[in-house]
Amino acid sequence: MSELIKINHLGKIFKTASGDIVALEDINLSIREGEIFGIIGLSGAGKSTLVRCINFLERLTSGTVFFDGKELNSLSEKELRLVRRRMGMIFQQFNLLAQRSALDNVTFPLEISGVSRDKAKEKAMSLLDVVGLADRASSYPSQLSGGQKQRVAIARSLACDPKVLLCDEATSALDPTTTRQILDLIAKINREMGITVVIITHEMKVIEQICDRVAIIDRSRIAELGDVSEIFTRPKSDIARQLIFPGGRLPDNFEGSSRIRIIFDGKSSFEPVIANMVLECSAPVNIMFADTRDIGGKAVGQMVLQLPESEQERKRILAWLDLNKVNWNYEEDGGEETT
Amino acid sequence: MKEAFTAQMFGVYGFGLLETLYMVIVSTFISYIIGLPIGVLLVCTDKNGITPVPWLNASVGFVVNIMRSIPFIILLVLVSPVTRAITGTTIGSTATIVPLVFSAAPYISRVVEQSLKEVDDGVIEAATSMGASPMQIITKVLLPESKPSLILGAALATITIIGYTAMAGFVGGGGLGTIAVNYGYYRYRTGIMIVTVVIIVALVQAFQELGLYLSSRFDRRK
Secondary structure, eight states: OOEEEEEEEEEEEEEETTEEEEEEEEEEEEEETTOEEEEEOOTTSSHHHHHHHHTTSSOOSEEEEEETTEEGGGOOHHHHHHHHTTEEEEETTOOOOTTSOHHHHHHHHHHHTTOOHHHHHHHHHHHHHHTTOGGGTTOOGGGSOHHHHHHHHHHHHHTTOOSEEEEESTTTTSOHHHHHHHHHHHHHHHHHHOOEEEEEESOHHHHHHHOSEEEEEETTEEEEEEEHHHHHHSOOSHHHHHHHSTTOOOOOOOSSSOEEEEEEESTTTTSOHHHHHHHHHTOOOEEEEEEEEEETTEEEEEEEEEOOSOHHHHHHHHHHHHHTTOEEEEOOSSSGGGO | OGGGGSHHHHHHHHHHHHHHHHHHHHHHHHHHHHHHHHHHHHHHTSTTSSSOOHHHHHHHHHHHHHHHHSOHHHHHHHTHHHHHHHHSOSSSHHHHHHHHHHHHHHHHHHHHHHHHHTSOHHHHHHHHHTTOOHHHHIIIIIHHHTHHHHHHHHHHHHHHHHHHHHHHGGGTOOHHHHHIIIIIISSOOHHHHHHHHHHHHHHHHHHHHHHHHHHHHHOTTO
16 A cells, blocks of 8 residues: 655644743654554644644644655645645534535535536535435534534545545544544545545544544654554553553552463353353353454454462463463563553 | 605605615725625634734734724714815715725724634645635635625624614715704604604615525525
């Protein structure tokens, strides 16, 4: 897959009266054509600034951004406006024009790029149909729910046939059900229209639901970057663990040292591993901690098991795990895993 | 009191009302032609605006402030050479339009500025992200999105100008103000003065109500 967006050594410093604020430092990443790329971080980490550096709503302090082979730094304002038309963007607060109907909101980007009124309307109607709001074309934003407003915003962002859709906390103002529907819609657009998607969020469940790869931003830098399933199974950085187990410290007062950690990396998804193990070894285990989830139809996550007292039963269980190629390791004592 | 309600006086009121309306409408119109672009300029060149030019913003803002701090009655006298140069006289309703514009245009630029600043920054950012040029943002986002507020501002400006025309009556500005001064003040015909004041009050009410009606009629936010 070719790279659609490439960011090299990007830095962004905001100059304020009370001194310089470093928003981003040495960011390097490339986003491939056709993928759904997530950027996650706590608020204030710099992720919203990063997405604005991609379409140059924010000027970089240092580094370069390439979009579709063009280096954006070298473009004039006018050329930049043309490039921006190839990038759709949606926002947390939807940012619809309040005095325009849903249809006229979608025709807006077409109007400013000089498409005739009739053609714009035709295109806008077909896009409202894609987002499932064809029947609300003449409604004004104030008459629409949050989810419907975001659908209109999505239709609007698609009007100029963008190559990429930038989503800045697009579901953060929505309830969980609506969030799911909007993410499904974004995934559908990615799949069916082949549009690359960049998702900015502070919620791991958004990443989990639709992203292929993720970059974790912490204190202005990329803390971790990789496939979503990989990061969910083996989070390396503190921030990744914090995001994956929100508020969930791993219990650190297990009795004894006979604990193992089983890692599900999605290979053995449909088999009830623990149940089979208990049945076949006829030995009970105590599940001390479990965090598994469904990512793209595969089960990933971890489980901490307290093994039985009997040495023999333990050996039997470990042998069974090895035989069945289940990924496990001894759980260390102490607080190393608990941050 | 009776003298205020003679057929002759009704003719005087009617003519005065027409003169006042003439001054108010023409000067509001001209003031908007000048004040609206200045208001847009003030918003756009602001340091957080779409095309920041701090020095221009500061100098235009300074001139506007100076114009606004001169009391209308003094401005009336101050600009009389200009008035004479443009209209050939300094009395009568047409002559009064000149100082009215001098006073109202800076005021209107601030009213417009305030309305445009109500437009959500997020919406402007969205338009920028779609590749809109500054001019497109002005004509397709800032002005249409603040239309209800601009209409209310226009009612406010018109009413302020009505007040100024009455003041101009003291120096022969024509319209209802002149009638109130000539009959009521100089000839102690209190009844006539009261009638003209009532007409002015009704005029102010009418413009305010019209403004409120049009503003809510065009507002799609509710």
